[in-house]
Amino acid sequence: MANAARSLPHLQQLEAESIHIFREVAAAFDNPVMLYSIGKDSSVMLHLARKAFHPARPPFPLLHVDTTWKFREMIAHRDAQAKKLGLDLLVHINEDGVKAGINPFEHGSGKHTDIMKTQALKQALDQHRFDAAFGGARRDEEKSRAKERVFSFRDRNHAWDPRNQRPELWNLYNTRINQGESIRVFPLSNWTELDIWHYIHRNDVEIVPLYFAKRRPVVEIGGIDILVDDNRLPLPRAEPVAMKMVRFRTLGCYPLTGAVESEAATLPAIIREIQRTKNSERQGRLIDSDQPASMEIKKSQGYF
Template sequence: MNSYRLSYLKNLESESIHIMREVAAEFRNPVMLYSVGKDSSVMVRLAQKAFYPGKFPFPLMHIDTGYKFPEMYAFREEFCRQIGAELIVERNEHWIAQGCHPLKSGVDKCCSYLKTGALLDAMRKHRFDAAFGGARREEEKSRAKERIFSVRDPFGQWDPKNQRPEPWDLYNTRINEGETVRIFPLSNWTEQDIWEYIKQEKIPIVPIYFARERDVVVRNGILIPLAACSYGDPKAGKNATAEEITRVICRFRSLGCIPCTGAIASTATTIDEIIGEVRAARKSERENRVIDLTSDSSMEQKKKEGYF
């Protein structure tokens, strides 16, 4: 009668839980990077499951650039309050005060200071030796090559040519002084898996994933939210741009900083509609992420410098 078959999602879930428990057991001071997006929401749920009925034994940490959508900040506070998680927010105040902005400083530089730099500072400050990230191999071609346990040198850099072999599920968690490890428990999940899991588990997500009417300008075929067109201050208003503003029904397929996150034309207002859309999608999930488009190897380059 019993065929002992585990569904595909349960398989992935079990794999991720196993990874999280290994990290909690073997590292001195791990942290879970929390970016407020859908993948983070799923990762947090998996952590809750891994240590149930206990609480997960590490804090969440959000590397805030100051450029996130207001809905994301609101969601973050409510989400962490509800699950009773310890949340650390770290910002690179120095560069934020300097007015670092993708349009002014360049996308690469801005990311490098506000995200990579802030992350490395925070890891040092809190003496974290391991950090969970929600990256998935399906997302991007250099991520497709990264191990689940990704060792970073004291500068947080990834050396793609010198990765540790990772046979079976025997993870080598030993590191040298100053090194840290990024762990990607969602490595083998796809965008569709994430949405199916959100649906199955009724996981809360930021409302801007759903479609509604928004003011945008169209640049290179990417729908940029109007808010992004003004220098870092979403409240600066429409005068900040001379470009044509259109009002379209759209949603955000993946979330990042306002200036670097485009919307996609969509009418999906429920999880089921989003799943239908993802299934039929002809373009990849990061199509609207300006940061990935600067060069053929832009993500690899960022990772080598210490990016998530």
């Protein structure tokens, strides 16, 4: 990277770096796909992909791995975006998991995530023979992600080997793979949570309304406020459903994602709140803490 480039403001540098990554994949791979999880990071990633290929549409489909436990507003947002932007959207559900009745309550978050997310993702990648998959993970999210490459090699079983990663120098990404292998690509590697919010604000990126504070019905389960999003949530007898002013800092499966009490109903208010908050972003995500080195293990098994 030319040192002269250092004079651009940092959000512009991050944007340019991400656009470069998108184009590199489009040029070097036969069959890329973008993992679209509908959250704020995916929304920024989608926006960057549109910028990278303007005036054309992004030359790859979007894939949503639907665990069937996503917030209803997420699904509505997904479908509206795909329609509005004319995107090629693929939705994959692990039907074996559905038949087996996998759910986060009886099977626990670990098993649910493995079967409905990790295994489902691998099924979809195999079925469509994708050779590159964009993901919205950021290095600042979690310890094992801090060591992740931008172009991260996966073997035939989609496994990540943290001890044997390809060195990655300058912006010269190694895109070579053999048949059946693939690369996970992380265009947002160098973005932080705050960068994401500033970018959303600056670029009017559309996001799921659940990120904005509103009075919503929640119930406390295991010390965390869970949104009563549909009637599948088994309500604990001891805890009443309460209307609280809440928002979500990250979005995943609704029974596994804690709401935070907040008054932040606009982007500037959210940004101020994040600057002042005492807790890290993924604190409300139950799947991150269900075992020690949790994310590292999940990633080795093929999770994003």
